Amino acid sequence: xxxxxxxxxxxxxxxxxxxxxxxxxxxxxxxxxxxxxxxxxxxxxxxxxxxxxxxxxxxxxxxxxxxxxxxxxxxxxxxxxxxxxxxxxxxxxxxxxxxxxxxxxxxxxxxxxxxxxxxxxxxxxxxxxxxxxxxxxxxxxxxxxxxxxxxxxxxxxxxxxxxxxxxxx
Numbered sequence: 001x002x003x004x005x006x007x008x009x010x011x012x013x014x015x016x017x018x019x020x021x022x023x024x025x026x027x028x029x030x031x032x033x034x035x036x037x038x039x040x041x042x043x044x045x046x047x048x049x050x051x052x053x054x055x056x057x058x059x060x061x062x063x064x065x066x067x068x069x070x071x072x073x074x075x076x077x078x079x080x081x082x083x084x085x086x087x088x089x090x091x092x093x094x095x096x097x098x099x100x101x102x103x104x105x106x107x108x109x110x111x112x113x114x115x116x117x118x119x120x121x122x123x124x125x126x127x128x129x130x131x132x133x134x135x136x137x138x139x140x141x142x143x144x145x146x147x148x149x150x151x152x153x154x155x156x157x158x159x160x161x162x163x164x165x166x167x168x169x
Contacts, residue, residue: 054110057142058090061108064167068159071095072106084120084143087111094146094156104155109143117141137164 065072072092079088089107111117117138124136135153137144137160146153146160 057110058108060167061142061144061163062092064163065092065106065160068156068163070106070156070159070163075105078107084109084124087116087120087143089145104149105147106160107145107147109145111141111143114141117143137161139164139167 062072062074072094075091075093077088077090087109089109092106092108094104094106109117109120111120120143121136132147132149133151133153134145134147135157137146142164144160144164146156148155
């Protein structure tokens with residue numbers, strides 16, 4: 001074999017190594033991207049399902065409370081998850097025809113698990129006037145807190161307790 005043939009063979013071998021190296025890099029990149037995208041897509045689907053579940057729970061709770069003659073209306077979903085370890089309350093006003101700012105209210109917290117709910121309860125705290133009081137009602141991973149502006153939580157206690165104890169999720 002002459003030197004010209006040797007150089008050609010070396011050149012061919014270099015091209016083969018480069019081509020195979022590029023193909024393997026492309027394959028590795030493809031596998032990496034697929035492996036990275038699948039968990040992201042699955043996580044997104046789980047969050048959407050969780051939001052749907054939360055909305056179904058809230059609708060069922062609201063309907064059941066109204067059937068028990070608790071006059072509630074939805075106010076808002078709070079954006080501050082600091083009160084109970086990341087759980088965000090859905091706030092309802094209890095319509096008692098009282099002066100503005102003095103209505104009772106119900107906050108519904110939906111936790112991911114009973115363990116999270118129990119941890120949240122350990123850190124539960126609210127800033128309230130001395131006349132106001134609250135009472136917790138717990139079902140599965142749901143915490144319903146009834147706030148009474150005049151300190152008397154017994155107005156709807158039995159109805160709320162009935163809803164929380166009998167509702168199934």
